[in-house]
Amino acid sequence: MKEKKMTLMTQVKYWQENENLPLEMKQQLADLAQNPDWVQDAFGADLEFGTAGMRGLMEPGTNRMNLFTVGKITEGLARLIDELGAEYKARGVVICYDPRYNSAAFAQHAALILGAHGIQVYLFDSLRPTPELSFTIRYLTAYAGIMITASHNPKQYNGYKIYGPDGGQMPPAEVDSVVKYAEAIDDIFAVQTGNLSELRQAGTIQLIGENVDQAYLAQLQTVNVDRKLIAAEADNLPIVYSPLHGTGNVLYQRVFGENGFKNVHIVPSQAILDPEFISVPSPNPESPAAFTEGIKLAKKVGAKLIIATDPDADRMGCAVLNQAGEYELLTGNQIAALMTNYLLTGMKKSGELTAQLEIVKSIVSSELPFVIATSFGIKTKNVLTGFKYIGEEIEHLNQTGSGKFVFGFEESYGFLFKDFVRDKDSLQAALMMAEVAAYYSSRGLTVAEGLEELSQQFGYFAEETKSIEMTGLDGLSKMKAMMEKLRSETVTEIAGVQVMRYEDYLAQTAVVDGKTTAFTDYPKADVLKYYLADDTWIALRPSGTEPKVKVYVGVRSDSTEHAHANVTRYQSAFAELLN
Numbered sequence: 001m002k003e004k005k006m007t008l009m010t011q012v013k014y015w016q017e018n019e020n021l022p023l024e025m026k027q028q029l030a031d032l033a034q035n036p037d038w039v040q041d042a043f044g045a046d047l048e049f050g051t052a053g054m055r056g057l058m059e060p061g062t063n064r065m066n067l068f069t070v071g072k073i074t075e076g077l078a079r080l081i082d083e084l085g086a087e088y089k090a091r092g093v094v095i096c097y098d099p100r101y102n103s104a105a106f107a108q109h110a111a112l113i114l115g116a117h118g119i120q121v122y123l124f125d126s127l128r129p130t131p132e133l134s135f136t137i138r139y140l141t142a143y144a145g146i147m148i149t150a151s152h153n154p155k156q157y158n159g160y161k162i163y164g165p166d167g168g169q170m171p172p173a174e175v176d177s178v179v180k181y182a183e184a185i186d187d188i189f190a191v192q193t194g195n196l197s198e199l200r201q202a203g204t205i206q207l208i209g210e211n212v213d214q215a216y217l218a219q220l221q222t223v224n225v226d227r228k229l230i231a232a233e234a235d236n237l238p239i240v241y242s243p244l245h246g247t248g249n250v251l252y253q254r255v256f257g258e259n260g261f262k263n264v265h266i267v268p269s270q271a272i273l274d275p276e277f278i279s280v281p282s283p284n285p286e287s288p289a290a291f292t293e294g295i296k297l298a299k300k301v302g303a304k305l306i307i308a309t310d311p312d313a314d315r316m317g318c319a320v321l322n323q324a325g326e327y328e329l330l331t332g333n334q335i336a337a338l339m340t341n342y343l344l345t346g347m348k349k350s351g352e353l354t355a356q357l358e359i360v361k362s363i364v365s366s367e368l369p370f371v372i373a374t375s376f377g378i379k380t381k382n383v384l385t386g387f388k389y390i391g392e393e394i395e396h397l398n399q400t401g402s403g404k405f406v407f408g409f410e411e412s413y414g415f416l417f418k419d420f421v422r423d424k425d426s427l428q429a430a431l432m433m434a435e436v437a438a439y440y441s442s443r444g445l446t447v448a449e450g451l452e453e454l455s456q457q458f459g460y461f462a463e464e465t466k467s468i469e470m471t472g473l474d475g476l477s478k479m480k481a482m483m484e485k486l487r488s489e490t491v492t493e494i495a496g497v498q499v500m501r502y503e504d505y506l507a508q509t510a511v512v513d514g515k516t517t518a519f520t521d522y523p524k525a526d527v528l529k530y531y532l533a534d535d536t537w538i539a540l541r542p543s544g545t546e547p548k549v550k551v552y553v554g555v556r557s558d559s560t561e562h563a564h565a566n567v568t569r570y571q572s573a574f575a576e577l578l579n
């Protein structure tokens with residue numbers, strides 16, 4: 001039965017009375033459906049793919065994460081692979097998951113659906129980091145991958161990411177074809193699953209784990225630049241690491257150890273795999289509260305660097321000891337600047353630096369790493385928000401031979417160096433960050449002093465993202481209205497400084513001196529970006545992972561104080577424009 005044709009209440013009734021709906025979900029639905037707003041939100045739409053897959057609350061409903069919505073999209077993928085034919089079915093799909101509630105169950109459900117189609121499935125024997133999934137797709141030459149995770153979202157959420165044969169998150173056009181197959185499903189309660197024991201016996205579902213871990217860990221040994229430096233410094237460089245209750249715990253100890261970082265202290269309370277993420281308000285390495293436990297341990301062991309990763313270990317944040325003896329959180333942009341400088345300095349020293357190298361970032365990330373990269377004479381490339389676009393660029397470079405990927409990052413704490421993974425990889429990032437700390441330590445400097453050194457050389461850059469929450473039923477329409485309001489206005493100055501260039505990524509136009517030209521460097525996206533006369537840039541876009549609009553401001557100034565004052569000034573001037 002096609003659910004779209006039913007009214008919302010008929011849909012709710014159809015779910016409620018369906019014999020396949022587990023008793024627990026029936027009860028949950030009976031309670032929640034008392035609220036018409038909830039019904040509208042949970043059944044008024046289908047869960048959509050955003051910046052990084054589908055994410056939703058774990059509840060009944062078509063706009064929620066549950067066995068049936070997971071089943072629907074997986075069946076869509078299975079039908080697409082059926083259509084592609086035997087070779088693709090044999091290449092198969094790798095399935096991985098994080099420690100959230102239901103993650104293992106959703107992963108197994110997806111395996112049974114693909115298995116019922118005779119599609120080869122490689123299912124991880126227990127939870128693993130997202131970047132390991134990306135690696136494994138390439139390693140096993142599988143056709144696709146599924147990651148069950150809601151990244152750093154609160155514990156009530158889960159999510160579903162699809163990866164393509166190159167190990168990158170599927171770009172929108174390919175996801176659309178999976179969605180098309182899924183939409184053709186008549187009744188999501190009738191999606192067939194195979195029998196686990198039979199599929200295991202037949203080898204259609206193969207468990208993977210340590211065998212793949214070893215291969216991934218071996219590749220991770222190619223990330224660091226200067227082993228001698230690490231050997232000389234690492235013993236005197238205590239590092240604190242927290243997996244924030246997530247998958248990082250599975251491999252990190254080995255990763256650090258195998259790469260010469262023996263003096264690593266794991267935060268014991270946060271090394272417990274816990275779907276409640278009990279010790280943190282949000283398991284997000286961007287948030288200061290994620291470092292509270294780490295800082296306590298760091299003070300005890302005298303650590304200069306604290307590293308934390310989100311539950312699926314694709315993103316990494318860190319805190320460093322500053323001159324005042326306090327732990328200071330670095331932004332994703334600052335981490336990227338430090339890494340760019342260190343990596344290219346190291347490559348120059350070892351003779352590996354060539355003009356063919358390319359560094360890739362998103363359009364809302366800091367310009368400082370590009371300024372540094374340009375000073376080393378390497379190429380730079382901007383892409384839209386979403387690491388899938390960095391993955392796409394890597395594939396493009398490799399296919400065309402037009403450059404060699406050396407580093408990709410986003411301000412949202414995603415970093416990647418080596419293309420054996422095609423999504424952000426916190427394990428690679430942690431190794432590089434530890435080496436950055438070793439580098440400054442060898443020069444008798446703290447990482448914070450290293451940042452100051454970069455500012456003195458290249459300018460004082462500062463960036464800030466402010467989010468305007470837009471939750472609730474009308475959240476989406478409010479976000480649209482905000483974007484439209486700004487589009488309808490001709491903004492010639494912000495805080496008294498002239499707008500030199502204005503880009504609308506949806507209309508694909510750029511305006512300079514009142515003249516509009518076509519601007520087709522990127523796929524269409526709901527983003528507006530302003531470039532000001534003093535090197536400031538301001539961008540506005542609705543988030544693709546959370547109900548919020550994000551305002552990004554980036555400035556370049558002559559001191560830290562001026563830079564921060566300018567960021568604040570521009571944020572408030574822009575907020576006025578939005579009102």
Ligand SMILES: O=P(O)(O)OC[C@H]1O[C@H](O)[C@H](O)[C@@H](O)[C@@H]1O
Pocket residue numbers: 051052151385386387388410412414542543544545546550
């Ligand atoms: O700004 P958003 O659309 O919410 O996305 C923020 C981030 O979300 C996820 O972590 C994606 O994998 C990133 O690529 C993205 O930068």
